[in-house]
Amino acid sequence: GAVVSQHPSRVICKSGTSVKIECRSLDFQATTMFWYRQFPKKSLMLMATSNEGSKATYEQGVEKDKFLINHASLTLSTLTVTSAHPEDSSFYICSARPPSGSSYGYTFGSGTRLTVV
Amino acid sequence: GNSVTQMEGPVTLSEEAFLTINCTYTATGYPSLFWYVQYPGEGLQLLLKATKADDKGSNKGFEATYRKETTSFHLEKGSVQVSDSAVYFCALIPNRDDKIIFGKGTRLHILP
Numbered sequence: 001g002a003v004v005s006q007h008p009s010r011v012i013c014k015s016g017t018s019v020k021i022e023c024r025s026l027d028f029q030a031t032t033m034f035w036y037r038q039f040p041k042k043s044l045m046l047m048a049t050s051n052e053g054s055k056a057t058y059e060q061g062v063e064k065d066k067f068l069i070n071h072a073s074l075t076l077s078t079l080t081v082t083s084a085h086p087e088d089s090s091f092y093i094c095s096a097r098p099p100s101g102s103s104y105g106y107t108f109g110s111g112t113r114l115t116v117v
Numbered sequence: 118g119n120s121v122t123q124m125e126g127p128v129t130l131s132e133e134a135f136l137t138i139n140c141t142y143t144a145t146g147y148p149s150l151f152w153y154v155q156y157p158g159e160g161l162q163l164l165l166k167a168t169k170a171d172d173k174g175s176n177k178g179f180e181a182t183y184r185k186e187t188t189s190f191h192l193e194k195g196s197v198q199v200s201d202s203a204v205y206f207c208a209l210i211p212n213r214d215d216k217i218i219f220g221k222g223t224r225l226h227i228l229p
Binding site for chain 1: 153160210217221
């Protein structure tokens with residue numbers, strides 16, 4: 001089956017610093033990956049769609065300059081939270097679209113708990 | 118447009134009780150339907166799926182049947198365990214290359 005690895009699982013950073021989160025597809029090539037944010041006891045909020053070799057597509061209300069997404073290869077997408085503030089503290093989850101014709105659904109990373117102090 | 122509606126919960130049951138979590142959808146065409154489970158502090162795991170009408174997805178004792186006539190994909194389990202405590206998300210993909218659309222999630226608590 002398809003496996004997506006997300007790192008780090010937890011990170012604590014100081015306000016004003018930047019944090020990078022990685023999302024890797026381990027046994028398949030993912031031309032499209034997605035980044036979600038989840039608030040406590042809430043559903044998933046799609047932040048952006050990451051397309052290999054092109055610019056990410058951001059959902060309405062998501063700041064492009066704060067949440068930088070890079071999808072430089074078919075197996076890696078990164079989300080960088082720039083100049084982080086306490087309100088950016090959240091659970092971030094990535095997902096990869098399965099290869100065309102595959103039988104499995106979207107595969108998710110294990111999430112990253114970001115705490116900005 | 119495309120959407121998923123599921124009971125919000127929380128749902129609290131005793132161990133070995135019967136579980137139903139309702140899910141209905143709105144979509145054009147023939148979407149694929151999914152149930153994902155999220156255990157505390159983790160990402161989402163695919164629990165089961167169905168890609169066409171009358172298909173039944175099943176896994177770990179959970180089942181859901183794709184009912185096109187009622188646009189539903191209710192999740193059921195005959196006898197729940199404490200370890201089933203988690204958040205369950207119903208989801209659909211309208212067409213193969215579309216984005217996945219989630220319901221709001223249902224938190225399930227199983228008491229020993």
